[in-house]
Amino acid sequence: MGKAAQPALLQGTLDLLILHALQRGAMHGYAIAQTIHLLSDEVLKVEEGSLYPALWRLELDGAIAAKSGLSENNRKAKFYHITKRGEKLVAEQEATWARLSAAVSRVLAG
Amino acid sequence: MHQEMAAELAFHREMAAGHHGSIPLGNTAVIAEHGYDLWRFTFLENLWRDLLYAARGLRRSPLLVLTALVSLGLGIGVNATMFSLGVEILFSEPSVHDAASLAYVRIGGSSHSAPAAIDFLASSGLFADVAGENEETSSNFNDGVETHPVYSAIVTKNYFAALGVPMLHGRGIAPDDPNEVAVLSYAFWRKQFAGDPSAIGRTINLDGRMCTVVGILPEHHRGLIGFGISPDIFLPRYLDSTLLAIYARLKPGMPVPAATAGVMTVARRMDAQMPGRFKYADGVSVSAIAGYARLKSEREMMAVGVFFVLLLAVAGLVLLIACVNVASLLLARASARRREIAIRLAIGASRGRLLQQLLADSLLLALLGAGLGLVLAQATAVLLARIHLPIPLPIRLQIAPDWRLAIYAAVLTTFATLACGLLPAWQSLKESLAPGLHREGKMRMRRILVGAQIAVSVIVLTTGFLFLRNLVSSSALSPGFDVRHTFWRM
Numbered sequence: 001m002g003k004a005a006q007p008a009l010l011q012g013t014l015d016l017l018i019l020h021a022l023q024r025g026a027m028h029g030y031a032i033a034q035t036i037h038l039l040s041d042e043v044l045k046v047e048e049g050s051l052y053p054a055l056w057r058l059e060l061d062g063a064i065a066a067k068s069g070l071s072e073n074n075r076k077a078k079f080y081h082i083t084k085r086g087e088k089l090v091a092e093q094e095a096t097w098a099r100l101s102a103a104v105s106r107v108l109a110g
Numbered sequence: 111m112h113q114e115m116a117a118e119l120a121f122h123r124e125m126a127a128g129h130h131g132s133i134p135l136g137n138t139a140v141i142a143e144h145g146y147d148l149w150r151f152t153f154l155e156n157l158w159r160d161l162l163y164a165a166r167g168l169r170r171s172p173l174l175v176l177t178a179l180v181s182l183g184l185g186i187g188v189n190a191t192m193f194s195l196g197v198e199i200l201f202s203e204p205s206v207h208d209a210a211s212l213a214y215v216r217i218g219g220s221s222h223s224a225p226a227a228i229d230f231l232a233s234s235g236l237f238a239d240v241a242g243e244n245e246e247t248s249s250n251f252n253d254g255v256e257t258h259p260v261y262s263a264i265v266t267k268n269y270f271a272a273l274g275v276p277m278l279h280g281r282g283i284a285p286d287d288p289n290e291v292a293v294l295s296y297a298f299w300r301k302q303f304a305g306d307p308s309a310i311g312r313t314i315n316l317d318g319r320m321c322t323v324v325g326i327l328p329e330h331h332r333g334l335i336g337f338g339i340s341p342d343i344f345l346p347r348y349l350d351s352t353l354l355a356i357y358a359r360l361k362p363g364m365p366v367p368a369a370t371a372g373v374m375t376v377a378r379r380m381d382a383q384m385p386g387r388f389k390y391a392d393g394v395s396v397s398a399i400a401g402y403a404r405l406k407s408e409r410e411m412m413a414v415g416v417f418f419v420l421l422l423a424v425a426g427l428v429l430l431i432a433c434v435n436v437a438s439l440l441l442a443r444a445s446a447r448r449r450e451i452a453i454r455l456a457i458g459a460s461r462g463r464l465l466q467q468l469l470a471d472s473l474l475l476a477l478l479g480a481g482l483g484l485v486l487a488q489a490t491a492v493l494l495a496r497i498h499l500p501i502p503l504p505i506r507l508q509i510a511p512d513w514r515l516a517i518y519a520a521v522l523t524t525f526a527t528l529a530c531g532l533l534p535a536w537q538s539l540k541e542s543l544a545p546g547l548h549r550e551g552k553m554r555m556r557r558i559l560v561g562a563q564i565a566v567s568v569i570v571l572t573t574g575f576l577f578l579r580n581l582v583s584s585s586a587l588s589p590g591f592d593v594r595h596t597f598w599r600m
Binding site: 029077 | 114115117118119121122124125126455462
């Protein structure tokens with residue numbers, strides 16, 4: 001379901017981006033996608049097809065929790081917020097990402 | 111759940127539409143399906159995948175698997191056997207109709223009462239039915255070649271009807287039968303008549319009387335006393351001197367305390383009309399005959415129950431030793447998989463999932479061990495049923511696997527999985543994050559495990575030795591007369 005020029009994300013990396021976005025505060029799925037899109041200077045477009053399964057999986061794993069709430073335009077929406085477990089996970093995954101990207105760069109440089 | 115997901119996606123669509131669709135749309139149904147399946151199948155799918163992966167990994171260490179199987183098999187087998195034995199002896203139900211409404215009545219503090227007392231009680235109308243049984247008698251059976259004693263039970267003629275005992279062939283003893291009839295146990299029928307159904311109507315020579323066989327009991331018949339006691343022959347009472355234990359069927363809705371009070375009243379009437387050396391009203395009791403109610407009401411049964419709890423505890427210790435054994439084996443193996451786990455963590459596996467995968471190893475071993483253990487337990491049960499104990503009681507234990515054993519086995523398997531797997535798994539995860547730091551810690555851990563095994567083994571061995579010593583010295587107890595110069599023994 002992807003458009004051509006978009007870079008493919010590893011599953012673990014999407015989780016990292018979602019959790020990082022939620023660290024700024026509780027938001028619903030659309031807001032998370034927008035945040036990632038904007039913070040990446042509009043490079044990363046997260047599709048529903050990958051966003052929501054990732055959110056549901058994170059919820060099952062206990063890294064995020066959901067609550068019902070009202071959106072900006074007074075519609076009922078499901079708001080996610082990060083849990084303590086999620087905070088720990090973010091820290092770990094940020095470290096993993098740093099190691100991974102450094103490793104990839106090293107390979108490409110050699 | 112499906113609706114929630116659909117609602118969430120619909121909301122997303124609306125927001126997206128409001129912002130001129132800057133994010134591409136997708137197919138709601140497919141996404142929701144994806145999410146739904148995630149929730150439903152994730153656990154099972156992962157479990158199955160983990161087990162397959164564990165099986166592949168274990169195939170490379172056949173010695174580990176063999177040791178673990180033997181350890182866990184024996185551990186779980188011992189527990190299963192003890193449990194089945196305990197359940198059979200403590201909780202088995204006699205083969206009667208509605209055992210819950212039957213009670214064992216004692217008057218005058220005696221276990222068995224005279225026929226006059228039984229008739230008095232029956233005619234008082236207090237109970238729906240009153241029957242009597244003396245299960246400790248023996249009769250001389252002449253099979254045409256020689257005479258030897260067989261274990262028999264003397265019963266009142268209404269015994270089979272009042273208790274509703276199911277029969278395999280023929281019928282039970284009826285109130286209008288003559289005294290010369292007999293009901294055979296399955297084992298006796300197989301031995302003497304080779305399982306021929308035409309045995310009904312034939313006569314056998316018991317104590318010099320020719321008795322007609324009227325019925326055969328089923329193979330899995332369980333007597334009222336329990337403990338696997340099963341007489342070979344059931345005869346109607348033909349001597350006034352035979353004392354019988356009283357079993358009564360309570361009237362519907364009559365609780366045991368009311369019955370006890372009723373029997374007390376009848377006993378006082380008995381004392382008034384049939385005065386004797388001892389009073390019928392002293393030592394009146396009415397107790398249940400099966401299940402947990404019986405355990406509570408008879409002090410002796412409670413003692414047996416406590417004994418079995420102790421046995422189970424010791425068996426549990428044996429399983430613990432086995433688990434610790436397997437745990438240290440898995441621990442050694444875990445250090446070899448350090449690199450694999452480190453890579454998995456780097457790629458992004460969650461620690462919870464990794465823990466599940468590592469536990470799958472021990473789950474597989476525990477499942478296989480439980481399978482082996484249950485096979486061993488069944489074999490032991492079959493063996494036990496064949497053993498004839500060298501005591502003058504006709505004990506035939508029938509241990510059959512049932513749902514209670516299945517649940518207990520499942521509990522044991524879970525316990526074994528956790529006991530064997532949790533420590534190695536946790537150690538693996540810890541190590542992978544900081545490799546090299548814990549090499550010494552690992553040796554210490556293994557030494558602790560071995561030490562624990564030795565300690566528990568010593569406890570179990572000492573307990574076993576003490577029990578054995580008691581058994582030996584109790585069988586060497588002097589019976590009060592000189593056994594060496596006696597020439598007739600059972």
